[in-house]
Amino acid sequence: MNSKPINKFCPRSGKDVREDSLTTYRGNTVGFCNPQCCKEFAADPEACPSDRAYFDTLLKEYELATDLD
Template sequence: MADLRLEDCVNDICPWSGDPVVEDSLTLYKGAVVGFCNTGCRDKFEKAASMFDAVLQD
């Protein structure tokens, strides 16, 4: 997501790997910019978050 910036990220460490976050692996979740160490971790988070959000809305 090109409009997300590393300086707006709420975390410095990837929640999946524990490695530092990088600018090309950011996502927006509930209004917050969340960072990951790579796009694979970001994509895994987006998939898991969407599944949890769907269950909570039911």
């Protein structure tokens, strides 16, 4: 897993992502502001639609930006 998350801010709180709160989503490292939220998401991403929407938006923005290069 790449240790650098695609997001700087937690999708739940808006706080800075912490190094001890990283997991993988769709092959990318994503982060949260605390380990508990990270564990909840990692255990069942399907149960966290707003988190998935946040990460999917970031991934789409990245994809569009790299298509422009």
